[in-house]
Structure formats: structure tokens, C-alpha cells
Amino acid sequence: MPSHTRTLLTLLIILCGLNLRPILAGTGPLLEPIRAATGLSFGGAALLTTLPVAMIGLCAFALPLFKRWLGSKGGILAGVLLIAAACLLRLSETTSALMLSAGIAGLGIAIVQALVPALIKQHGGSHVSLMMGLYVTSIMGGATLAAGSTPWLAGQLGWSPALAVWAIPAVLAALLWHSKAPAEVSHATSSASHIGRMFGKARAWSLALYFGIGTGVYVCTLAWLAPFFVFLGYSAQQSGLMLSYMTAFEVATGLLLPIIAARYHDLRPWLLFTLAANLAGLAGLAWLPGQHSLLFVALLGAGIGGLFPLTMILTLQHADDAQTAGDLTAFVQGVGYLLAAIAPFAAGWLRDLTASYALSWQMLAGTVLVLLIMTLRFHPARYQSALSH
Template sequence: MLNHSASPATPRRWFNPLLWALVLIGLNMRPLLTSVGPLLPTLRQATGLSFGGAALLTTLPVLMMGLMALAGGAINRMFSERTSVVLSLLAIGLGAAWRELAPGSAQLMLSAALGGLGIGVIQAVMPGIIKHHFLKRMALVAGLWSAALMGGGGLGAAITPWLMSAGHGWHSALAWWAAPALVALIAWWPVSLGLTRLAPSGASAGPSLLFSRRAWLLGAYFGLINGGYTSLIAWLPPYYMQLGWQPQASGTLLALMTFGQVIGALLLPAVARAQDRRPLLWLALMLQLIGFIGLIYLPQTLPWLWVLIAGLGLGGAFPLCLVLALDHLPHPAAAGRLVAFMQGIGFLLAGVTPYLSGLLRDYSGGFTLDWQIHALLVVVLIAITGRFHPRSYRQAFRE
């Protein structure tokens, strides 16, 4: 049996095979979403999709993430964490490869749903794995996992237009993202052989979440934060293409935003020494607000700065939300259930956001109105953050 519970703080522990297998898996969590935006004009011309229809290519995977997170307890009872990740990586790889074989609009939707299913299962089981095997450095490893997740999104945005310009068709450029899923599967297979299985998430694994106001609040909080992310990855490249930018340049801008997310995901959890997560969450939200204000009022003036600042805030907020939920309950299985519930509600909410943004684009003829709504929602999130004092954790789940 492998023992991965020791702290990865020393240089030797940073070479933990499980840790880097998780990084490879994380790199596969976002290219399915971010690879579409830079190719959107070509894709819409080839398939006849409206802006609202094209948004479904981002919406469907995120909705599947939410549904799979809510089904995490049932999945955990049926499969071990190892098997769940293996099947999920296969689903992600097949979803990407499907885009080469059947590039029609209906087939694109199905490929997005299949890939989203795999992403959703992995995101449901991963927080419990992190808390169980890296308890002493939970925030740091959650940040590394999130950084890999964001970094994969940046690679999807930057490399996909390059693949298309190198002579591949748009559907072949999208299908190339099956390869990293295969690499992650090869890495995961040997290091996961001896992993200790977590206790199945049954009724005894913690408090009831369905009627918990704190669980629903965490879900809404997580969803509104990720709604800004899903809207940006879907519509930031089209926004700048509407302003006259070329697809590859707009994809580079999205990749730069993702670079900011990687830095934020690594930096903010790394300095999270206090149990009170609110100061860093407030900082992350203020960075998001500055980024949205820049995109609204000065989109052509230092655009790289606005997307980088927004990325820092979005990247830092994601792992801090995971750690915030994990902090509420001491038992890894129970905490994993809470994070899965939070992600389920959150991703269902975030999944609808790009579609609504596409409808707003069809209605208003631009994206400014959407950015204004997101800026207002960030202000709401800043107010909600005040409720997450550490003293409230035990009161929230007193049962």
C-alpha cells in the first residue's frame, strides 16, 4: 500500500509520482472548453451555429461537470477512485477524438457532453484524494491541481489556433486534445495501483447537504465565481475578434488570462497560512472586478493587463473555494462530499452562464453588457465572502 499522506514540502516529496500524475490529469480538465473559442468564427461558418448554439459547446461540458459532481456519492459507491479516473480519462479522450470523426454540429454537442462527463467525475473525486493523501499541505496541493487545470485551459486556447494554421482542419485541431488524455492515463495507471480507497460517501460520511443552507451558499458562491470564468473562455476571443483582432492573437490573449490563473492558483493558496480564507478571497475578487472594469471601459488600452489581472483573481479564487469547503468538515470523505455538492451546484450555475452570455450577445450585438453583469456579480460575491468566518464552520454543520 502506498503512503502519500506525508507532506510534499521537502524537495524529495515534490517528486511524489502521485502528485505529478494529478498535475497531468489536471492539464486535461479545460482544453475541451478553451479550444473552441479561438476557432469560433470558422466553426460557426462551417456548422451554421448561432452564438447561443455555439455557447452550448462550453455550456454542455460544464453542466455535465455539475451533474457528475452531484452524482459523486453514487459514483464512489460503484467505483474506486482509481477506476473512476481511468474511465473519465477515456471519456475525455474519446470526446476529443470524436471531433475528428464527426465534425457536424450535433456530433460536436455529443462530444462536448461525453468529455464533460469525464471531467465532472474527476473533479468530483479529486478533492477527497487531495485531502486524504496530502493532508498536511492540502491548500498547496489544491493550488497546484488548480494551476494545472488552468494551465491546460491556456494550452487549449493558444495551441489550437496554431494547429489549425499549421494545415489541420478546425475539427482536427480540436481532436488533437485526445493525446494529453492518453498521456495522463498512462501516468495514472501505475501510481494508482496501491492507493487507499476512501470510504464510500454514504449517509454516515457526514451531515445531510440537501437541506443545508451553508452547502447551497457555497454552491452558489462557487458557481458565480466560475460563471465569470466560463463566460470569458467562451467569449473573450470573439469579443476581441469583433474589435478587429485575428483568431490567433485573440487566442493568445485567452492564453495570457490563463497564465494569470496559473500564477493566482499557485500563489494565493501558497500564502494561505491563516485558517480564515476571507482576506485572500477578497483579494481574488477585487482582482476580478478590476479586470472586468478594464474590459468594459478600456478594452483596447493594455488589454493584456486586464486579462492578466482577471486571470489572477479567477485562478486564485478557484482553489481557495475548494479549500474553504474542505475546511468545513474534518473527515476526508465528508469534506469530499461537501466539495462535490458545491461543485455540482456551482457548475450547473456556471454552465448556464456562457449560454446566457451568447443570448445577450445576440440581443445587444456586443459583449459589454455581459461584462457589466459579471462585474456587478463580483460585487455581490465580495459581500457574501464576509459570511465565511472560521467560527461559522461548526455552526453551519452542527448536526
């Protein structure tokens, strides 16, 4: 692919990526008015995050169908339009409409996230790490915008229209993708997929567990960080800004770390660095609530922002061709997102049970300790052999 075409594809992927998280990130700061309007418990409200994440996991296994029916260009277009439709559904202030919108959003996000990594692997050339970093950063950037602006929009329009507003950038992204996506994209992932072969590979399961735990920390903070600060006495606007502050650090490390790490074949030092930041941030929230909040939230954001793209790059490094990259990525995301969906629900259940968030943060800190141990096994000299067994 010519460099100017690759640049155009990257920009379009970034635009689509910006729309993958606002429907999730905008919910947390508005949890109290949503609960007041619908009567949802904290565990029930967690389903607004759990359902999309679980849907992302389930739909990742249907990647061959998406490829065959829609192709890459049509699939990503359909995914972004589904996200727009889910946002509009939130104009109906009913529990059933909210849950339906969560499921539809998860389907749209799943299609886009299943198709983009293989495109990057196929067309990225020597710029795979940079393209993946920009893509993941765009996802987190969308979360930053939604977390910071949705509470303000709710003050002007009401909580339901504030959530529905995010259909506008999704429609814009869909129109631009439809009209400007390079012709090569339409057939870039048309070869047969064999995700099933990954079920018998121990390394694929290890990567899926690694991705699932790390993503579980991310989606749990996306769901519960803003309500946590409301619990501490912050306003909805202030709580949303704290979530936006965290995701700003995610954007910074999500962009910078993949570029820096691209110079090194061994990702383990960088992964350990991000996990240490995650652990410090979670420990601070759990054991020093309300103290040094800006520091602990910044550490948590920096850790999450670096871990997500580095994990995706680690997964791609295990594949020696675009086909294997697509199969492995779909498997890792399928299993991983299903595991990650447990985290926000478990945290909401613990919040109902204990009337506190401390145990939720402690639970997540424990899972990060597991990742620290797992990281040591990912020696680059064994990437290909580990996946082949």
C-alpha cells in the first residue's frame, strides 16, 4: 500500500476509533440520575458496561461471518452505524431501551475491533506499532471527550439527550469511512479464517487471559471511577473530569509507549512498567481514598493506557502473517472481553454488598499481581514456537 494511502487509512481508523468508547465512558458520571430514573441497583447499572463488553467478546468469534458477509470496509461501516443507533436508543429513558442499546453498541464495537487489527497488520508494513498506538489512543481519546463533556451536556439537555448526542460523530465517521476508505480495504481480509485452531494452543489462551485481565481493569475503571468520586462527595461534573483526567493519561502513554517500545523486541520491561503504575494507582484508591487522588488516578491512567496497546502489539508479534494475526486477535479479544465483562459486574455487586468501593479496587489490584507474574513468560525468542505448540 502506498504511503499516502496508508496515511489516509490510518486517519480513517482513528476517526472510527474515537467512536468506540463514548457510549461507555459517558454513562459513569451520570450513574446517579440514570439510577434515579430507572431504579437500577449498582449491580444492575453495571450491566450497561458488562453487556457491551460481553457482546464484544461473543461477536469476536463471529469474525469469519463478518468478513464473508460485509468485507472490511462494509463491516467497519456497519459497526459504526450500529454504535450511532445505540446512542439514539438512549433517548428512550427506559431500562429495556438502555439494555438494548448496550447490546447493540457492543455488537458495533465488536465488529470494528475485530476487523481493524488485521487491517493494520496487513497494511502497516514497518509502521504496525505506530498505527496500533494511534488506533488505541483514538479509542481512549473518545473516552476522554465523553467523560469530560457528557456531564456538562446533561446539565444543558438532560441525561438522556446527552448520551444520545454521541450518535452525531458516529454518523460523521460512517459517512467519511464509506466515501474515503481506500479500495484495497474492501478485500483485505477476505481469506478464510480459522479461529477454531486457536482453542488448542496454550499460548493463545495465555494471551487471552492476559488481555482479559488488563481489559477488565480498564472497563471497570471506565464504569466505576466517576461513581467512586461521586461517593466521595464530588459533583457529577467533577467526577466526569476525573475520569477524563485519567483517560488523558491513557492517551499520552497509549501513544508514546508503543512508539518507544517499537525499538525493542522484548516488550516485558515496558509491560512491567505499566503494570506497576496500575498497581500503584489501584492501591491508592483502595487504601487511601480521597488522598492524593490526582496522583493515583494519573498512575492508573498511565498504566491502563500503556498496557492495552502493548498487549495488542504483543499478540500481533506472535503472528507471522495477516491471516494468523486476524485469527489470533479474534480469539484473544473473544475470550478476553468475555473475561473482562465480569469485572464491572463484580465491582457493582461488591458495591451493593459493602456500600464501599474499597474491595472492588483491592480485587483489581490482585488481578494486576497475576499479570505481573504472567509477563515474565513472554520471552520474544519463544513467540513463534509457543504459538505453534
